[in-house]
Amino acid sequence: MLKSGHVSALLLLLAPSSFLYLFYLSQRQRRRPLPPSLKGWPLIGNALDIPLQNAGPIYATWAKKLGSNILSANALGTNLIIVNSVEIAEDLLEKRAVKYSDRPVSTLVNELMGWDWLFVFLPYSEPWKECRRLFVQHFRPGDDPSRLNANASQTTEFVNRFLVDLRRTPEEFYGLAKHMVGSLAISLAYGIPTRGRDDPLIQFVDSVARMLTRLLTPGGNVVDLFPLLKYLPSWLPGAGFKRYAESVRYMPDKYRSEPYDQAVKSFGNSNVRPSFLSAALAALEREDSQPNSTAESTRSDRAQRLKYIKDTAATVYGTATDTTASSIQTLIFALATHPHVREVVQAELDAVVFEKMPGAGHTLRLPTFEDREKLPYLMATVMESLRWAPIAPIGVPRQTAQDDVYDGYFIPRGSVVIVNAWSMLHDEAEYGPDTKVFNPERFLRIEKNTDNLEDKYELKSTIRHPGKILFGFGRRTCPGAHIAQSTLWLTAASLLTLFDFEHSENLESVTDLIGEKFDAGFMCFPHPFKCNFRVRSPEAAALLADLELALQSEGVEEGSMGSDANL
């Protein structure tokens, strides 16, 4: 919550215009009420109630208290609409997409710090459409449904790298997950190799993501609640936000230009792969070579298209890394603290990946995307980790582009819309009882009369896949969902095939771990934790040794990868 001292120091400045805004709003909504809301204070409204931690569960409590799944809150004149059910999210964000596909402009992050070009933040506009088109065109899932992700071979290679690194330094698993996803994201976006674990690009994207998620938590900074503060001179006491913004203003350009320049310089080198950037630039070249491409207007259009390509590449690398790494860390935490689940998944995997040799003995292979259908318990475990501790518990805020009326309630233009994914993913009507407990079996139909794993478990088709909520609704739904989910699945499958691992505590009977063991701000992920990893079997050790050799012979050994990544 905002500190009360902070708020009162600003009240003098805010009071007159805040009063005018509330008066203006009351005139517009004369005939219809806003959705139910907690009682606020004069002038500051609910500013002191807006939660910065655990927002999902807290908004769910408000919904229960007020008896409505659509709520409103007013924070210093900013109107928040909080959506707590799937039905309302679909009604508004899908069926009325034209009104609900905008994003709020963060005065601090977008205007003062200069991050307004990242396409996740763009208003619903032509530039957004162009960036999204570029993204989807390149990253659309493959035609073969078993692959989940058209980039399966790169995903497999980076997961393999992770497994080999994990055997060498198991105590570093938490950072290794981030390194793996960061390297994959840079490779998909730019095709360039990364250095070892202290790769500067990955470290930079990590620090930027942490900074932005902290500042973008709705209610998380006072200048977004009251944008007129941006006009304060930066030397004024209380304008520390402005001095901070100036000190980090160099970041957006560094973030967008360094990997781009590096990639463009390295095109043609043997260690540079095909990527979003190389494909988009090649398409641009092809368009340029069309007969009518010399006109002056085409040249300025080209500069604009080049900018969209550069912005989209940077968005890929920014949006993929922290989100997917956090979801892997969450899944490892859940498996490490729930030994029963781990054992069942490992038994299921063993039945698929251990193959009998014609003479005697067995060979072990790594699972592939083609095995997905044969591993329902594993799939249920991955789904449960997305549901149990959703890494984006309150989504990414939207903004209404027009006034609207829903279920008799007035929703003013310019309202910030918060989609409470946590509440939807903990809805007992959909997911059954005890939704705070990690229990993959809620997604499974279980045949009690057999011990044969092939026949025992089947995924229920009647229960909503958590990804349908977690990755958003409507036109701005996450376009990288298939990449995130396939990376998560393959990491879990490979990890459980080769390693045993456990947390020092068995937390199977604990019903609410999130508040204690997780950072539950705008993004939710486990605090760094200790986990004991061991290679599972002699066959697993042999497979890891083979993997290491194969990676070395392909020239992707740690350290050799980034020898010319001169950033």
Ligand code: HEM
């Ligand atoms: C577990 C991992 C991830 C989660 C939970 C996640 C979640 C989200 C959510 C909730 C949104 C906003 C959707 C909405 O407004 O309805 C979003 C947007 C976005 N995500 Fe993801 N995401 C993940 C991984 C990824 C990956 C791997 C990529 C890229 C490869 C990506 C790229 C994007 C982009 C570009 C947007 C902006 C879309 C737009 O504004 O049109 N995300 N994501």
